[in-house]
Amino acid sequence: MIRLENITKAFQTGTTVTKALDGVDLNVEKGKIYGVIGYSGAGKSTLVRTVNLLERPTEGKVYINDVELTGLSAGKLKKTRQRIGMIFQSFNLLKTGTVYQNIAVPLKLTGVPRKEIDSRVKKYLNIVGLEDKRDTYPGQLSGGQKQRVAIARALAHEPEVLLCDEATSALDPDTTESILSLLEQINQEFGITILLITHEMHVVQKICHEVAVMENGRVIERGRVVDLFSKPKTPTTKRFVQSLFQDDVPELLVKKLESKGQIVTLSFVGESSGKPALALLSKNFDIYPSILAGNITQLKDEPFGRLVVHLEGEETETRRAVMFLEEKGIGVEGYVQEVSTHVS
Amino acid sequence: MSARVSEFIDLWGADIWSAIIETFQMVGISLFISVLIGLPLGVLLVLTRPGKALDNKISFRLLNAVINVIRSIPFIILLFFILPFTKFIAGTTIGVKGVIVPLVVFTAPYIARLMESALLEVDRGVVEAYEAMGIKTRHIIWHVLVRESRSSIVLGLTIATIGLIGATAMAGLVGAGGLGDLAYRYGHLRYEVDVMYVTVFLLIVLVQGLQSFGNVMAARLKKD
Numbered sequence: 001m002i003r004l005e006n007i008t009k010a011f012q013t014g015t016t017v018t019k020a021l022d023g024v025d026l027n028v029e030k031g032k033i034y035g036v037i038g039y040s041g042a043g044k045s046t047l048v049r050t051v052n053l054l055e056r057p058t059e060g061k062v063y064i065n066d067v068e069l070t071g072l073s074a075g076k077l078k079k080t081r082q083r084i085g086m087i088f089q090s091f092n093l094l095k096t097g098t099v100y101q102n103i104a105v106p107l108k109l110t111g112v113p114r115k116e117i118d119s120r121v122k123k124y125l126n127i128v129g130l131e132d133k134r135d136t137y138p139g140q141l142s143g144g145q146k147q148r149v150a151i152a153r154a155l156a157h158e159p160e161v162l163l164c165d166e167a168t169s170a171l172d173p174d175t176t177e178s179i180l181s182l183l184e185q186i187n188q189e190f191g192i193t194i195l196l197i198t199h200e201m202h203v204v205q206k207i208c209h210e211v212a213v214m215e216n217g218r219v220i221e222r223g224r225v226v227d228l229f230s231k232p233k234t235p236t237t238k239r240f241v242q243s244l245f246q247d248d249v250p251e252l253l254v255k256k257l258e259s260k261g262q263i264v265t266l267s268f269v270g271e272s273s274g275k276p277a278l279a280l281l282s283k284n285f286d287i288y289p290s291i292l293a294g295n296i297t298q299l300k301d302e303p304f305g306r307l308v309v310h311l312e313g314e315e316t317e318t319r320r321a322v323m324f325l326e327e328k329g330i331g332v333e334g335y336v337q338e339v340s341t342h343v344s
Numbered sequence: 345m346s347a348r349v350s351e352f353i354d355l356w357g358a359d360i361w362s363a364i365i366e367t368f369q370m371v372g373i374s375l376f377i378s379v380l381i382g383l384p385l386g387v388l389l390v391l392t393r394p395g396k397a398l399d400n401k402i403s404f405r406l407l408n409a410v411i412n413v414i415r416s417i418p419f420i421i422l423l424f425f426i427l428p429f430t431k432f433i434a435g436t437t438i439g440v441k442g443v444i445v446p447l448v449v450f451t452a453p454y455i456a457r458l459m460e461s462a463l464l465e466v467d468r469g470v471v472e473a474y475e476a477m478g479i480k481t482r483h484i485i486w487h488v489l490v491r492e493s494r495s496s497i498v499l500g501l502t503i504a505t506i507g508l509i510g511a512t513a514m515a516g517l518v519g520a521g522g523l524g525d526l527a528y529r530y531g532h533l534r535y536e537v538d539v540m541y542v543t544v545f546l547l548i549v550l551v552q553g554l555q556s557f558g559n560v561m562a563a564r565l566k567k568d
């Protein structure tokens with residue numbers, strides 16, 4: 001559906017050149033919710049903006065439905081953009097227009113027939129749950145309501161793709177939840193492919209099928225969300241996963257326990273597989289496992305759990321136990337004390 | 345008292361009335377033409393900026409320079425300075441007709457600047473959202489830029505109109521009449537103090553009324 005090939009974007013400010021994107025490939029399948037996560041300045045916004053060519057890449061090609069956008073004329077590009085919705089962190093609504101006008105004006109300007117405009121506005125206001133606000137100005141709406149209007153505005157063009165640039169970053173946690181649910185609903189009901197960027201792992205966890213992690217203009221890791229959660233490879237990804245689980249163990253305790261056996265982090269998909277495996281461990285091996293911290297959280301389609309466990313026992317026995325756990329499909333990693341290099 | 349008032353009206357009423365009409369004519373016509381020229385120039389000033397839709401260094405710098413040059417010249421000098429140009433455009437350099445050209449040359453660049461600053465206030469994000477929806481640049485100009493800044497535009501036009509009223513006071517020098525001219529000729533040159541007071545009073549009322557009207561309109565158009 002969306003295919004980016006070797007996208008590079010360099011910004012020139014004065015004499016310095018910033019490479020915001022450095023050879024990024026991305027492939028988003030139809031009907032998927034694809035997340036791109038990274039710290040501030042990683043190049044996420046630039047990336048999502050190259051998809052509809054708000055930012056023209058210095059190098060590389062952008063395809064949507066196998067049509068190369070980078071090769072289209074200005075007129076054709078405008079037509080294609082009408083099928084690509086976009087929502088923003090700052091909502092970007094007309095202050096001088098009512099909710100109704102905010103949805104209707106762009107429809108009118110893209111040549112939707114008058115009669116159809118009215119029915120479309122009603123339909124999509126209904127979907128985002130704001131029928132009763134149609135004559136209200138954005139100044140009188142909450143952040144979440146504004147984002148709903150922006151979503152209705154995008155949907156009213158009946159797009160195939162929806163791009164979201166930090167769409168929930170300006171919202172409080174509850175509102176974020178409700179907007180994420182709305183996006184998920186849109187994805188399921190209309191089959192709209194969603195590419196969203198965020199700096200919050202929570203967003204990825206809640207609604208994404210797949211995710212790419214960005215750093216310094218490159219994608220450093222990508223895959224199914226479950227895989228990234230259970231086997232994060234890069235330190236950045238590990239830190240993002242860590243940010244969801246408050247499973248820090250006090251330093252003194254770690255020092256004390258490590259003299260009597262290894263501390264490991266176990267990750268498992270599905271709620272049931274973790275604890276029974278630990279029970280088997282103490283039965284089959286000369287090991288006393290004790291849980292130091294733990295958390296089970298809901299990924300988009302399945303629960304995912306992480307336990308920090310102390311395995312008290314001999315080294316060889318511990319090694320065998322770890323192998324046993326891995327055979328059961330449980331991710332095992334040495335516990336690393338989280339240093340306070342925190343998320344910006 | 346009332347005898348004096350009716351005597352004054354008998355004596356000066358007609359002159360004052362025609363001066364009011366002349367002022368309104370000069371202001372109305374030149375404001376209209378100035379907006380027609382100034383609004384597009386203001387839009388051009390915004391769009392030819394680096395990074396904007398019609399990014400064009402040469403046009404931007406040229407336009408900027410021309411506007412600055414004209415705006416540096418006081419109206420009274422401009423009035424005489426461009427006499428040949430006025431003659432060429434209007435066919436005459438005297439009367440209301442002869443003063444419209446210099447008034448427009450004086451006001452249009454001012455309005456262009458006011459438009460420019462009003463349009464620059466519009467949130468870049470909204471423009472971007474409309475670009476992302478595949479909407480044509482000319483539609484974005486009207487339906488986003490001008491629409492979103494209409495409150496500031498009205499305030500700017502109010503200021504421009506008041507400036508115009510001030511400039512018309514000097515139009516008497518080319519025989520165009522108006523309230524300013526009346527106050528100057530009778531009040532100053534012939535020392536008819538009453539006439540001067542009344543015209544000055546009328547000018548104050550006019551300017552006050554205009555500013556209040558502009559403020560109310562601007563507040564109404566603003567929706568946040």
Ligand SMILES: Nc1ncnc2c1ncn2[C@@H]1O[C@H](COP(=O)(O)OP(=O)(O)O)[C@@H](O)[C@H]1O
Pocket residue numbers: 011012013018019020038039040041042043044045046047
């Ligand atoms: N228009 C621009 N001009 C110059 N530099 C830019 C521009 N946009 C982004 N950058 C730079 O590109 C890098 C990536 O920015 P961005 O894509 O906004 O990151 P993110 O969205 O991940 O925070 C940053 O270093 C930023 O300063």
Ligand SMILES: [Mg+2]
Pocket residue numbers: 044045046166
């Ligand atoms: Mg960003």
